[in-house]
Amino acid sequence: MGNRKTSWLGAAVPVAVLALTLTACGGGGGDGKGEAKGSTSKLQEDKPSSREMATGESATSAFKEDDGKITYDVLAQKVDVGTEADTKKMVDDPAKAKGFVPAVAHVKYTNKGGGVVASYPSVGDNVEIYADGRRGTILIGAADDAPGCESDTDIENWKKGASHVLCETYMVPKGTKELAVHWSAEDDGEPYVWTFKTS
Numbered sequence: 001m002g003n004r005k006t007s008w009l010g011a012a013v014p015v016a017v018l019a020l021t022l023t024a025c026g027g028g029g030g031d032g033k034g035e036a037k038g039s040t041s042k043l044q045e046d047k048p049s050s051r052e053m054a055t056g057e058s059a060t061s062a063f064k065e066d067d068g069k070i071t072y073d074v075l076a077q078k079v080d081v082g083t084e085a086d087t088k089k090m091v092d093d094p095a096k097a098k099g100f101v102p103a104v105a106h107v108k109y110t111n112k113g114g115g116v117v118a119s120y121p122s123v124g125d126n127v128e129i130y131a132d133g134r135r136g137t138i139l140i141g142a143a144d145d146a147p148g149c150e151s152d153t154d155i156e157n158w159k160k161g162a163s164h165v166l167c168e169t170y171m172v173p174k175g176t177k178e179l180a181v182h183w184s185a186e187d188d189g190e191p192y193v194w195t196f197k198t199s
Contacts, residue, residue: 090102
């Protein structure tokens, strides 16, 4: 029992569940990688496929919490990438995750107004990590104890002006060169995207 905290991702590891649909991104057209940044088409501007954010740039968006519509500043700070040894400690069946490593997105949320979030904020639920353009596989329950991450279950009475760092863990292929953190206010909304080079 004493050495369970040796993993860089902390002690919650045995509870983690690998949602193993390994890069099941072939399911249909919604997440097209349309890089319409330089496009002159006015139709394209009405429905951007994503909103590219610079490193250190935060997005401001309203988000529907149980307590009402809260305006948040959202900033993907970094992505910590683990090793295959970390993967073996984190998943029930390491053979299924061979060649994959954990990637933990650290996202800072600041309540800018709209009310107080009494408990269990949902704003951190809509985070995805893409590895070299392909969606990773979420690892449920692994990020709460990662260094620098808070658990949404511990947050109470989140008032205007206060910030919290919530994390999400995905499994990505070892050797990934570029990781992109996607966040949107709605499950099917246009995401804000922060890109991080891994080398």
